[in-house]
Amino acid sequence: MTAGLLRSADTMCARRLDHEHRGVRGNRRSTQRFRVANAIVEDARLNHIDTREPDLHFFAGSDELFAEQRHVYDNAAAWYVALFARRPVRSVDIDFETEHSRLGVRLVGPAGLPVETTDGARELRVLRLGGAPLPADPFDATEIRFAVLRLAEWLDHDAVRIVVADLARGEVSVAEPDASRGRDDLDEWLAERVARIRARIETPTSRAGVECGWCPFVAGCPAHRAS
């Protein structure tokens, strides 16, 4: 289960949902859309390999960014340094997947940037580049719920802070949840989402629509057989 599947459990074409869930290999997608966001997260992670404040020196980006991507990257890097200034932290390595044995699923994919402060407090940073407005409560966003579930063991701690930052607009939303209490709600939410996905992929009927524009499985799709 990826964050994308959980987010689109109700709306995604059931055939695509089924194919994505089973990891079916489709046509190649463009990866450029995620290039700037991935570069920012990766450079922030490197910035904090040792306990450090954010420093623009670590945000060199890639020589292969297009000029417009470079503008977006530089502005995002400047906002990262400004929004998290004077907060020395160390990045924490996490596995790429987390098993949720009770539901029999693996949660797979990025889970933000987990960091620790010098006094041991734990902070999950989720970095965005524009898009939908930041939620007033970070837990309203699927990506946050997913990241917290992925990191549940690590976040089971006295001092936890969750920060969602939009590095295109320079905005942040911060929550300091009670991890143990919030976990039950999140488990319930995950169970509901997983049940929904399993129900929908029982009959993976295809449906033509705007979503087909970025579906990698259209080549063999019954909805387009007559084309």
Added chain:
Amino acid sequence: MSPRDTLLADIVALSPSSLERWNRCRREYRSRDLLGLPESNPGPPADMGNLVHSLLRMIHEQGTCRDDAFVTDVLARHGVDGVGPVSGFIARHRVRCPADASRSRHELELARFHRAPAPMFMATGRLDAVWIHDGLLDVRDYKTGGSFFERVADDPRARLQAWLAAPIAARNALGVRVRYEHLAAEIDDDPDPFEPDADELDTIGEELRMVVAQIRAEPTFAGAADTAVCARCRYRGVCPDSATPAEPAWPTPPDEC
């Protein structure tokens, strides 16, 4: 793999908006449709247009635009009074609305896959309204802004809409018509509707295939560098080719940071 190699998916997607951007400026198309970048210089919000589209959908899904009391009630429920510009848009639609339609749909999503000959592509679109009447599948595009074409047939976006709707029309033994409803008070006449026959629909399919072939072969995605185009571009603040360069309008951190 070079950045150029990962720019395009195996199957290129085309929509009326992306096709318009491609025709206007290769660089703008790349920034928006391939790179998905946030706009450096956003245009004015489309709040009014979105509200009018949404109200027209609700009015026709729940009743009819010819029922004055019902329309007034729908507008009131959305905080719109009966004499303002929004009610004017609705009133101007009413005189264009097909009275004898047997069926209609609003916000209809369509997708049509072109498989062969190469290159493959996927065309998608969301049609504002579709009516069935007089042997026609009548596609309506509500316009709340300016008018730029005297004939709908000259607008590539409309040609794509017609091509998208053609299989549904064919299955129902209907002809296709695309009509623009210009609902702004200052525009007197709608452009001539577009009613392509089977040959013209084939021609459109070939036009779209050639566009996708050009996209796949495009080596540089150079900007249009045209004052009229660049002055309205939402990426002019980050485009090195802009004829009207500007500072990005997005927020920047304070200097002391």
